[in-house]
Amino acid sequence: QKEVEQDPGPLSVPEGAIVSLNCTYSNSAFQYFMWYRQYSRKGPELLMYTYSSGNKEDGRFTAQVDKSSKYISLFIRDSQPSDSATYLCAMSAGGTSYGKLTFGQGTILTVHP
Amino acid sequence: EAGVVQSPRYKIIEKKQPVAFWCNPISGHNTLYWYRQNLGQGPELLIRYENEEAVDDSQLPKDRFSAERLKGVDSTLKIQPAELGDSAVYLCASSLDPSGKNFNEQFFGPGTRLTVL
Numbered sequence: 001q002k003e004v005e006q007d008p009g010p011l012s013v014p015e016g017a018i019v020s021l022n023c024t025y026s027n028s029a030f031q032y033f034m035w036y037r038q039y040s041r042k043g044p045e046l047l048m049y050t051y052s053s054g055n056k057e058d059g060r061f062t063a064q065v066d067k068s069s070k071y072i073s074l075f076i077r078d079s080q081p082s083d084s085a086t087y088l089c090a091m092s093a094g095g096t097s098y099g100k101l102t103f104g105q106g107t108i109l110t111v112h113p
Numbered sequence: 114e115a116g117v118v119q120s121p122r123y124k125i126i127e128k129k130q131p132v133a134f135w136c137n138p139i140s141g142h143n144t145l146y147w148y149r150q151n152l153g154q155g156p157e158l159l160i161r162y163e164n165e166e167a168v169d170d171s172q173l174p175k176d177r178f179s180a181e182r183l184k185g186v187d188s189t190l191k192i193q194p195a196e197l198g199d200s201a202v203y204l205c206a207s208s209l210d211p212s213g214k215n216f217n218e219q220f221f222g223p224g225t226r227l228t229v230l
Binding site: 004006008032041042043044045046049051088090099100101103104105106 | 161
């Protein structure tokens with residue numbers, strides 16, 4: 001079993017919809033939780049990160065972390081065609097493992113006009 | 114400011130041939146990472162450098178893979194000999210000091226797409 005599990009989708013939604021993306025994990029040492037967006041033929045780019053449990057909002061994006069359930073989510077409000085990409089969750093522990101990211105397999109999202 | 118630069122962008126080789134990938138990190142970033150991303154999967158860390166030192170190479174298949182980061186700036190990842198299963202995108206990333214005191218974003222390059230025939 002992988003340390004981080006992510007539903008690969010694909011997910012197809014109409015423009016304006018609310019999108020929910022999720023990951024579960026098994027390593028209780030993870031403290032930093034990130035969401036990356038990856039367009040085709042590009043490298044991943046960081047959307048948001050959260051330290052420990054809680055919510056974080058940035059414009060149309062909201063990240064949630066529930067460490068008790070080992071479950072993280074990314075919500076996209078008023079989705080746009082430009083949001084069409086692969087969304088990757090990533091996690092890292094602190095200390096000497098700080099720089100090591102463990103990624104989920106990614107969810108392919110398509111927002112159609 | 115330029116981002117992480119990688120070359121070549123695409124490479125097609127036959128199995129058993131050698132191949133090398135080059136990465137130039139963002140100026141001032143002392144930490145450099147090489148990841149491998151298989152089709153339909155997330156990136157997996159191969160090796161992490163802090164300056165010239167490889168601080169985590171536990172996931173690097175050392176029988177055929179090697180990496181170097183001379184002078185703590187550019188880095189090269191080599192595969193010799195390549196196998197069919199090495200077909201993947203090889204991503205380079207860089208960040209500032211990952212001491213753990215503050216969150217440091219990893220910035221990724223566009224990757225090198227390797228196809229082994």
